[in-house]
Amino acid sequence: MKLFCSFVQAQLVRPPYPLPMTLLHILDLLSTFVFALVGARVAADKGLDYGGIAFIAGIASVSGGTLRNVFLGLRPIWIIDPWIIVSIIAAVVITLVFRRVTHIGKTLLIMDTFGLAVATMSGTQLAFEMDVTWFAAIILGVITAVTGGLFRDVLCQLEPVLLHRETIGTSTMMGAITFVVLHQYNFGENICAMVGGAVVILTRVVSIQFDLHLPKFTK
Secondary structure (H helix, E strand, C coil): CHHHHHHHHHCCCCCCCCCCCHHHHHHHHHHHHHHHHHHHHHHHCCCHHHHHHHHHHHHHHHHHHHHHHHHCHHHHHHHHHHHHHHHHHHHHHHHHCCCCCCCCCCHHHHHHHHHHHHHHHHHHHHHHHCCHHHHHHHHHHHHHHHHHHHHHHHHHCCHHHHCCCCHHHHHHHHHHHHHHHHHHCCCHHHHHHHHHHHHHHHHHHHHHCCCCCCCCCCC
C-alpha cells in the first residue's frame, strides 16, 4: 500500500508538458481564456457578485483540463503555470469592464464553440503524448472540452446545454475521432489539431443551424 501511494504521489507531481510555450500550452491558454470569458459573462448575466463571477470563470475554464490531467496522472497545469491564472483574471476584468454591453449572445456562442474546438484538441493531443489508447484519447478530449461548461451551467442554475440542447458532446467527439484517425495515418499533430478543431466547429454550427440534436426519451 505504501509503495502504491508513493507511485501515485510521484505521478501527480509530474508537469503535464514542458514549459515554456508549446502547441499544447498555447491551446490550453486559449481554451482557458475563452471558457473563462464565457463563464464570467454567464455568471454576470445571472446577477452574481464579483467574487461569484471570478469563481464561475475559474471553474468553467480549468475544471476540464484539471480532470484530464488527474486521469493521466499529471499535475494540473494551473498549479505550476501562472499564465493560466493570468488568463482567467484577464477574462474577468474584460467582463467587468464591458459589463454594460448587451446583445452578445452570438458572440458568446462563437467563442464557446471556438473554446470547445481548442479544448478538444488539447485534451486529445495530450492523451496521445501520454501514450494512452485511442479510445481513451477520445474520451479525454471530450472530458476536457465539456466539463467546464457543465459545471458552469449547474452552478449558475441553468439547464445544462450539454445534457438538453444542441450537440456539444457529439461535436467534440467527432473532432476527437478525427484527430485520432488522422494521427493513425501519421499526419502531423498540427494538421490533426486544425482539421479536428474544424470538425468540432462545423458539426456544432450545422447542428444549431438545422436544429439537430440527439433523440430524447419520451414517455
